[in-house]
Amino acid sequence: MQLDRRRFCTLLSLVPLMALSRWSIAEPREVAMETLYITKPDGGVPNSPLPVLIYHHVIAPEAVDNADYLEHLFTTNGWPPQWRYGVYPFTHFHSNTPEALGVFAGSAKLQLGGEKGNIIQVNVGDVLLLPAGVGHKQVSADENFMMVGAYPPNVTADLCHDDVAKLAIRTKAVAKVPLPETDPVTGHSEGSMLLWRQASDNSKK
Template sequence: MHLDRRRFVTLLGLMALLPIPRLGFADPREVAMDTLLIDKPDGGVPNNSLPVLIYHRVIPPDAVDNADYLEHLFRSNGWPPQWRYPVYTFTHFHSNTHEALGVFSGTAKLQLGGEHGKIIDVKVGDVLLLPAGIGHKQISADEDFMLVGAYPPDIKADLCHDELPLLAARTKAVKAVPLPATDPVTGHSEGSMLVWHKS
C-alpha cells in the first residue's frame, strides 16, 4: 500500500497513543508504607527525628529474581546497591548516611532503635528506609534471610556501635546528613520525598 503524506501523519498520530516501554527505568508502583518514629537516643545510639519508612509488597509477583529486581529498583531511583547480606546480630548504626534495606529472601525479626528498641517482623518484599543514626540488629531469622543494601550515591557507610561516650559527636554527625535527593522505592515522589521533607 502506498503511504502518502496524509496516511503517514495519521499513522504517526496513532503511534503516539501506544504505550512506550520504559526500559531501564523502575516502574512506578503504589506500595503500602508504614512509619515508625524512633527519635530518642538509646544508650550510645542517637536515632533520628526522621521516621523509619517500611514499604510492603515492593517486589511484584511476576519478578523473575527478587534480588535483581530490588537492585534494579534502587539503582534506577539513584540509590546504588552495595551488598547482599543479612543484618548484623549486634546493634549498630550509620552516622554518615541513610540506608535502604530490601528483603529478597526469608523472614526475620529486627530490633530498631537500640537495645530497648522496637522489634518488627520483616519478610520478602519489605523495604526499610533507615534514617542515619537509627540502631538496628537482627534478633532471629530464617536460614535464607537476605537483603539488598543501598545508600545514596558516592557514600561509603561507616559502622558505629552502641558506645555511650561517643553519643554527642555521633548525634552531631547524624544531624549533618542531608536529606536524600530521591527515594529508593518511589523515586522522585511519595515515600521519603513527602514524609521526610515535611519532618
Template sequence: MPVDRRQFVTLLGVIALMPLPRAGFATPREVAMETLLIDKPSGGVPNNKLPVMIYHRVIPPNVVDNADYLEHLFRSNGWPPQWRYPVYTFTHFHSNTHEALGVFAGTARLQLGGENGKIIEVKVGDVLLLPAGIGHKQISADEEFMLVGAYPPEMKADLCHDEPAQLAARTKAVIAVPLPDTDPVTGHSEGSMLAWHKK
C-alpha cells in the same frame, strides 16, 4: 507488507520516542507504606527525628530474581546497591548516611532503635529506609534471609556501635547528614520525599 530500509529506520525512531512500560516496577500506588518514629537516643544510639520508612509488597509477584529486581529499582532511583547480606546480630547504626534495606529472601525479626527498641517482622518484598543514626540489629531469621543494601550516591557507610561515650559526637554527625534527593522505592514522589522533606 514488506518494510523498506527508510520505513524501518523511521519506525525505530518512533519506537525510541515511546515511553517504556513500567509494569515491572513498583509505583507509589502499588506499594503500601508505613512510618515508625524513633527519635529518642538509646544508650549510645542517637536515632533520628526522621521516621523510618517501611514499604511492603515492593516486589511484584511475577519477578524471577528478587535481588536483581531490588538492585535495579534502587539503582534506577539513585541509590546504588552495595551489598547482599543479612543484618548484623548486634546493635549498630550509620552516622554518615541513610540506608535502604530490601528483603529479597526469607523472613526475620529486627530490632530498631537500640537495645530496648521496637521489634518488627520483615519478609520478602519489604524495604526499610533507615535514617542515619537509627540503631538496628537482627534478633532472629530463617536460613534464607537476605537483603540488598543501598545508599545515596558515593556514600560508604561507617559502622558505629552502641557506645554511650560517643553519643554527643555521633548525634552531631547524624544531624549533618543531608536529605537524599530521591526515595529508593518511589523515586521523586511520595515515601520519604513527603515524610522527610516536610520535617
C-alpha cells in the same frame, strides 16, 4: 516490644515502580508504607527525628529474581546497591548516611532504635528506609534471610556501635547528613521524602 502503629499510613496512589529487570518490567502498583518514629536516643544510639519508612510488597509478583529486581529498582532510583547479606546480630547504626534495606529472601525479626527498641518482622518484598543514626540489629532469622543494601551515590557507610561515650559527637554527625534527593522505592522527590523534609524542618524549630 511491638511496632508502634500510631503513624501507620497506606499509600493508595499508584507508585510507579518502573525499574527494568533482566526478565520483567514492574508495572505501577499500590505499595503500602508504614512510618515508625524513633526520635529519642537509646544508650549510645542517637536515632533520628526522621521516621523509619517500611514499604511492603515492593517486589512485583512477576519478578523472576527478587534480588536482581530490588537492585535494579534501587539503581534506577538513584540508590546504588552495595551488598547482599543479612543484618548484623548486634546493635549498630550509620552516622554518615541513610540506608535502604530490601528483603529478597526469607524473613527475620529486627530490632530498631537500640537495645530497648521496637522489634518488627520483615518478609520478602519489604524495604526499610532507615535515617542516619537509627540503630538496628537482627534478633532472629530463618536460614534463607537475605537483603540488598543500598545508599545514596558516592557514600561508604560507616559502622557505629552502641557506645554511650561517643553519643554526643555522633548525634552531631547525624544532624549534618544531607537528605537524599530521591526515594529508593518510588524514585520521587515527593512522597516519603516530603515526610523526611517535614520532620527535619520541625526538628529545627
